[in-house]
Amino acid sequence: MRFRRKTLVAIAISGVLVALAVLSYVIVPRLTDRAIVAHFPAAVGLYPGDDVRILGVTVGTVDRIEPEGTRVAVHLTVDRRWKLPADAHAVVVSPTLVTARFVQLTPAYVEGPELPDGGTIPEERTAVPVEWDKIKEQLTRLSTTLGPQPGEPGTLGEFVSDAAGNLRGNGATFNDTLANLAQATTTLSDGRTDVFAAVRNLSVLVDALSQSHAQIVAFENHLASVSELVATSETPLGDALADLDAAVTDVQTFLGENRAGVSHAVDKLGAATQVLTDRRRDLEQILHVSPTVLANLENIYQPAQNSLTGAPALTNFANPTQFICSAIAAAGEQGAEEATNLCIQYLGPLLKTIAFNYAPIGAVVGNSVGALPDQIDYSEPGLPGLMLPPLPLPGGAR
Structure with missing residues (x-):
């Protein structure tokens, strides 16, 4: 009885362990991994268990590979810790001809929408390396095309013959050309800092032009309007230019005939301007006091007496x-x-x-009549009615 009980306990424990193992194999990966399906045009050299990488770091494995008509569905498992952009690309990378291949996911996630669990990368965003068989086929085709044909040296042979004929006797010239090219390359290398600075400045200029697109378009429109105006005014513009040409000719003739007189006048003008420069302070003083003097002169004029009046003030x-x-x-x-x-x-x-x-x-x-009513001009028509009544004139006249 005791043995039977121990057997049942052992069986129960084994069943629990098996259940836990199954759960850990089925459920735990779903909680820690992310499933992705990438569609490739082909999957040559790619097998289940190969790495899935981001920036060269392994983040998952290839789960299985299934053909779907003219394309292949590659099921990938990626650790949930690594986020993927919604527009991620998948590339099959072959480091060398004999090493195992892996799937590279690019670009690395920075921000924005994420590729969800069970997401799909379409064939438009996948790429596979060119196979060696295709490379060899293209090389064979190239060598056949360039190689000799029956009775003909072939394209490559003709090129070599023509090159030999053109270079024969020009070795020194070719050597000088290479030397000058090396010197030019050295000069560019020595001034690479300036070249890079020029490129950066050109980049700044291009950015400024890009930001000023609206202003450039407006300038082009104005330029087009000016061009159209000039085109429609071709005859008047031509007449104006002809008149201007005639005027310039007359000026040249005048200067040629009166060169001495013009030179003398310019010398006198220079002397006059020198006098003005020497008397600069006096001119400044005159310009400073002239407004006050002229205002006082206007104030001492009495239209009623038609004379200048004043009084000495001691x-x-x-x-x-x-x-x-x-x-x-x-x-x-x-x-x-x-x-x-x-x-x-x-x-x-x-x-x-x-x-x-x-x-x-x-x-x-100061107490006499300065102007009679008919001698006053008002700035506004309604001002006379607002003014005070005039003072009585001698003899009772107004």
């Missing part, structure tokens, strides 16, 4: 106390402050009675 007599007391203090032997105080104390009341702004002669022109 500024020191507007405050005679300060003027006279300052003069006495300056001439006196006492201190300036003490003398000024004494002058103000004794002479101040008297001097205040003779203070004036204008000389006490004639009339104060």
